[in-house]
Amino acid sequence: MQPADPVEEFRQWDIAQNNVGPCTRPEYAEKVFHGWSEKQFIEFSIPSLSKFFNVQTECWGTCFPFSQVKRKRVRVDVICTPTSGTEWGIGPFAIEYKRPDRPATVRLGDHIAQAIDYKATYWDGHGYMPVFMCPGLQGYTAADEFAYAKSNQCIHYESARRVLGGLGIGEMFVARDGKVSLFMSAERLMVNERITRNAVVQKKAGRGVASASS
Numbered sequence: 001m002q003p004a005d006p007v008e009e010f011r012q013w014d015i016a017q018n019n020v021g022p023c024t025r026p027e028y029a030e031k032v033f034h035g036w037s038e039k040q041f042i043e044f045s046i047p048s049l050s051k052f053f054n055v056q057t058e059c060w061g062t063c064f065p066f067s068q069v070k071r072k073r074v075r076v077d078v079i080c081t082p083t084s085g086t087e088w089g090i091g092p093f094a095i096e097y098k099r100p101d102r103p104a105t106v107r108l109g110d111h112i113a114q115a116i117d118y119k120a121t122y123w124d125g126h127g128y129m130p131v132f133m134c135p136g137l138q139g140y141t142a143a144d145e146f147a148y149a150k151s152n153q154c155i156h157y158e159s160a161r162r163v164l165g166g167l168g169i170g171e172m173f174v175a176r177d178g179k180v181s182l183f184m185s186a187e188r189l190m191v192n193e194r195i196t197r198n199a200v201v202q203k204k205a206g207r208g209v210a211s212a213s214s
Contacts, residue, residue: 054081135172
């Protein structure tokens with residue numbers, strides 16, 4: 001029996017809730033949010049995030065990229081800081097959005113490289129923090145950067161999630177009703193606006209993703 005995939009479970013739930021109809025992972029985001037701009041997508045998700053976090057947009061920081069010697073100034077779409085009443089053990093986090101219907105000009109490798117740079121960024125007034133990619137990996141096809149340049153071998157989604165999670169990079173998904181879900185290494189942190197035990201336990205143990213990777 002195949003192990004349960006929390007991200008796939010969420011996708012199937014969203015399809016059932018919103019009558020999207022059967023579709024593959026690459027078709028999902030395009031079918032739900034076809035024609036949306038990145039700005040529309042960000043604005044659509046902010047009300048859900050604002051129930052638990054103080055949301056700042058277009059935030060600046062200084063990046064110390066792994067692949068370059070020189071630092072550079074960069075800007076991320078959103079930074080979320082938990083409100084005083086929110087049980088959230090991971091601390092502040094950044095979100096980098098891309099258009100949800102994945103035009104050909106948006107490549108997965110570019111999105112991942114950007115997230116890695118942002119994980120190595122000291123954000124003004126915040127410091128280092130985890131980064132979430134939105135949408136997550138499920139919208140990209142194997143023909144994109146998941147495929148090696150000169151072969152047909154593809155990285156498995158689950159393996160990629162675990163590698164990125166080890167770097168402090170997660171995924172955020174937005175349902176058609178606007179509710180957000182957050183995953184790190186395929187672990188549920190928030191599902192449909194419900195913070196899970198995974199996020200709260202890390203706070204009580206004092207070992208959240210933010211503290212482990214800052």
